[in-house]
Amino acid sequence: MPAKRRPAPATAEHAPLQLEHFLPYRLSILSNTISQAIADDYQRRYDISVTEWRVMAVLARFDGLSAREVAERTAMDKVAVSRALARLVEAGRVHRSIHDDDKRRSVLSLTETGWTMHDEVAPMARAREREVLAKLDAEEQAWLERILDKLQLTVR
C-alpha cells in the first residue's frame, strides 16, 4: 500500500483520461518522433535546426520573400524567423538585402552555398518521409492525406 493519504480508488468513478487513446497526445508523440527522426539526419551534419531548415525550404520555393512572408509560410512567429535568418545569413546560406521601395522590408534568397545544402537535404527529407509512409498501404495513405487536409482546414 503506497501512501497513507490515498484519497480515492483510482478507478471508474473518476473516469481518468487514457492518454494512449487521447488524440492530442498521440499526435504530439507521433509528430515529435517523426520530426526528430528526419531532422537527426541533417541536424548533426549541417549544424542546422528544424526552424532554420524550414526557412530555407520556403526560400527555395519562393525567392525574394520578406521575413514576414517567410513567417506566414512557415507558421513560425516573426521572432523565430528573425533568429533563424540571423544564423542563416551568418552562415552564408541566405542572402539578405533591403527592399528598394520599402526600407523596412528585407529581401531574402538562398546563396549558392544555401542552394547546395538545400539540394542535398531536400532529397534526404523526402526519402525519410517515404520511409514513414511506406508503413501504410496505398488506401491508408490516401485517407491520411484526406484526413489531414480536413483537420488542417477546420481546426484553426
Place this chain on the structure above:
Amino acid sequence: MPAKRRPAPATAEHAPLQLEHFLPYRLSILSNTISQAIADDYQRRYDISVTEWRVMAVLARFDGLSAREVAERTAMDKVAVSRALARLVEAGRVHRSIHDDDKRRSVLSLTETGWTMHDEVAPMARAREREVLAKLDAEEQAWLERILDKLQLTVR
C-alpha cells in the same frame, strides 16, 4: 529583381520541398494547433502546463507509480517529470512518499485537491477532443484510428 546575387532560378531543377505537403511539417502544425486549443482551456484556469497535466492524468489511472514509471507512460524524460512533480507536489496536487523497500523510488498519487482538479479537467479535455473529431465523419475517424495505431507501432 530582388538581389544582385541571385544564384539560381528557384524552380524545377532544384526540386524544392513543398512544406505544406510534407508529412512531418503538417503533423507538427496540426499537433501544436490541437494541443494548444485543448490546453488553453485549463492552462489559464489552473496554472498548469501540458506536461503537468499529463503526469496527473497518468497518476489518475495508475495510483502509486514511481517517477520513472510516470516518465515511461507519458513519453517524457525523467528530468521533465521531476520538474513537473516538483510543481505538482508544491501545489498540493500530488502526494509523494518514499517506497518502503527501495528508498530511491518515490510513490506518487493524486491528493484530494488533485482529484478534484482532475475530475474537472478530464471531461473538458475529452469534450475538446470530441469537437476536433467531429470535423471527421465516422469512416474518417475509423481510418485515423487505424493509421495512428499503425504509425505509432512502427515508427519508433
Place this chain on the structure above:
DNA sequence: ACGTTATAGTTACATGTGAAACCATTTGCA
C-alpha cells in the same frame, strides 16, 4: 563483506522559445 556497476531522482548549465518592448520606416489622414 566489499567494491563495482546500475538505477531513481535532482541539480546545473546551455540553449531554445514566446511575449512584450523597442527602433525605423511607411501609411493614412487631418
Place this chain on the structure above:
DNA sequence: TGCAAATGGTTTCACATGTAACTATAACGT
C-alpha cells in the same frame, strides 16, 4: 505638409526544455 497609427524587424526578458553531471540507494559479482 505633418503627425498619429500601423508595419517590418530586432532585442530583451522570463521561462521552458534537453543534456550532462551529480547524489543517494540498491543490485551484482567476487
